[in-house]
Amino acid sequence: MQRGPIPWPAEVGLVCHYCFKGMHVKVKVSKCSRCHRISYCTTECQNADWESHKVMCKALSSLEKNPFAARKLVSLPPKEPTTNIQQLRKLAAQQVDAYCDYLHGQREIKLSWLQREPRCIVCTRTDMVIRMEAALKGRAAADTTRLIPCPECKLSFCCSRAHWEIADRLHHGPCHDLRDSPSQCYTNKLAHAQSMIAASVPDTSEHLVWIPERVKHKWVSLEGQSWEGEFDDEIRKFSRMPQSDPSTFIMAAISDTLTLPMTILYALSKLSDGDGWTRKQTLIVHIVGASLREFSCSRVFEEILHCTPQVKTLKIIMCGPEAPDRNAHDVEICRDCIKRGRSYVLEFIPEAYHDVVRNQGSDFEHPDLCIGFNSGANHSASLGYTWPATFKLLVERKIPSLITAYGREDAEKDAALLRAAGAALHPALGPVLNPWGSMKAVPSPHSTYGFLVNSGWLAGGFK
Numbered sequence: 350m351q352r353g354p355i356p357w358p359a360e361v362g363l364v365c366h367y368c369f370k371g372m373h374v375k376v377k378v379s380k381c382s383r384c385h386r387i388s389y390c391t392t393e394c395q396n397a398d399w400e401s402h403k404v405m406c407k408a409l410s411s412l413e414k415n416p417f418a419a420r421k422l423v424s425l426p427p428k429e430p431t432t433n434i435q436q437l438r439k440l441a442a443q444q445v446d447a448y449c450d451y452l453h454g455q456r457e458i459k460l461s462w463l464q465r466e467p468r469c470i471v472c473t474r475t476d477m478v479i480r481m482e483a484a485l486k487g488r489a490a491a492d493t494t495r496l497i498p499c500p501e502c503k504l505s506f507c508c509s510r511a512h513w514e515i516a517d518r519l520h521h522g523p524c525h526d527l528r529d530s531p532s533q534c535y536t537n538k539l540a541h542a543q544s545m546i547a548a549s550v551p552d553t554s555e556h557l558v559w560i561p562e563r564v565k566h567k568w569v570s571l572e573g574q575s576w577e578g579e580f581d582d583e584i585r586k587f588s589r590m591p592q593s594d595p596s597t598f599i600m601a602a603i604s605d606t607l608t609l610p611m612t613i614l615y616a617l618s619k620l621s622d623g624d625g626w627t628r629k630q631t632l633i634v635h636i637v638g639a640s641l642r643e644f645s646c647s648r649v650f651e652e653i654l655h656c657t658p659q660v661k662t663l664k665i666i667m668c669g670p671e672a673p674d675r676n677a678h679d680v681e682i683c684r685d686c687i688k689r690g691r692s693y694v695l696e697f698i699p700e701a702y703h704d705v706v707r708n709q710g711s712d713f714e715h716p717d718l719c720i721g722f723n724s725g726a727n728h729s730a731s732l733g734y735t736w737p738a739t740f741k742l743l744v745e746r747k748i749p750s751l752i753t754a755y756g757r758e759d760a761e762k763d764a765a766l767l768r769a770a771g772a773a774l775h776p777a778l779g780p781v782l783n784p785w786g787s788m789k790a791v792p793s794p795h796s797t798y799g800f801l802v803n804s805g806w807l808a809g810g811f812k
């Protein structure tokens with residue numbers, strides 16, 4: 350059976366890891382008795398899932414029995430609980446690194462499993478660490494308390510009531526790194542529902558692409574606009590949703606891909622002098638370090654044509670080592686756009702951007718905008734990416750550019766890299782919360798607190 354992505358609640362043992370039941374339906378799930386990591390509703394589900402679970406299950410149970418791993422993992426949690434998010438992130442990362450050290454050489458280990466393992470919000474203890482601590486003190490594991498989930502979202506945990514008292518404000522208080530400053534608890538609940546829906550879609554692509562089928566009469570500035578102002582009416586018309594129903598949920602889903610064209614439009618308007626760019630025959634946008642996410646929802650960029658009715662051709666070039674084979678083709682567009690004699694040309698170039706520019710020499714076509722989505726430039730050096738070289742080139746060539754990030758911390762670090770490359774950052778373009786960032790937040794793996802949002806922050810724009 351072809352299975353979709355495993356939803357987050359299943360990865361943390363909240364719902365059955367095979368049939369995903371156990372949240373709204375009254376189904377009792379119990380933990381796998383070997384690894385204690387994930388849950389099943391019945392033995393049938395457990396047996397059916399064994400083929401895919403056995404590698405992780407055996408790896409985790411052997412890790413737990415390893416005395417060296419136990420001593421290392423037990424040494425990591427801080428003496429006192431802390432709400433310092435940076436410190437917590439570092440501790441969780443050290444924990445995952447320690448897991449990886451001891452699991453080294455075992456193939457098919459899913460890193461996401463280790464990263465998403467439930468851990469105490471304020472001290473990073475996991476169930477396994479708690480059991481290891483007990484074992485080292487000669488107590489039976491069953492005697493120890495287990496992580497206590499938040500009664501509301503059930504997706505954040507603490508190792509004791511005392512730690513919940515300290516974690517409470519962090520968990521239920523506003524998170525200023527996200528639009529409207531929702532709490533971690535609220536965002537957990539939304540992310541839970543979204544990930545369950547994504548898992549129920551049989552086709553494996555997780556990207557919902559939707560754009561309104563309308564070409565606007567004229568370009569309208571995005572200044573002071575919001576997702577709701579721009580798309581609420583269109584969504585209701587399309588889905589026949591009554592005014593009384595909140596559109597938050599569907600808005601979050603569609604904004605996750607619509608953020609791509611909207612962020613481009615926002616950057617173009619901020620980095621251009623006047624509205625001349627909205628009347629160009631051909632609008633050229635380069636996407637640097639493009640990833641599968643951009644390739645697989647390339648149709649969404651037609652929204653750029655819909656907001657700039659005077660542009661005839663949209664040309665998008667996606668560059669980067671991950672791009673599929675070199676090819677240029679026309680993308681299918683709506684009937685209204687065809688009637689107006691418009692076109693959308695998409696090209697892939699599987700090379701790093703500075704190589705593209707160098708190889709094209711005098712044939713290089715200066716783009717109206719060059720954009721890097723969620724570049725992660727500040728921690729991608731180890732992955733072999735060459736963002737600093739790309740940043741330098743963008744500055745030298747005076748190419749209008751924007752780099753976006755998953756969150757505040759990344760944005761601030763990437764901004765420092767951009768400044769180091771000589772960029773004079775536009776004050777409205779970062780580091781700052783992106784008004785056109787996705788409204789869908791995914792709990793940050795590798796952490797006890799924090800979220801990843803597609804282009805949630807702008808790291809820096811310059812020209």
Ligand SMILES: [Zn+2]
Pocket residue numbers: 365366367368369370389390391394
């Ligand atoms: Zn089940």
Ligand SMILES: [Zn+2]
Pocket residue numbers: 381382383384385386387402405406
């Ligand atoms: Zn297991």
Ligand SMILES: [Zn+2]
Pocket residue numbers: 430469470471472473474507508509512
């Ligand atoms: Zn704790």
Ligand SMILES: [Zn+2]
Pocket residue numbers: 499500501502503504505520533534535537
């Ligand atoms: Zn909660």
Ligand SMILES: [Zn+2]
Pocket residue numbers: 564651654655682683684685686687
């Ligand atoms: Zn169209």
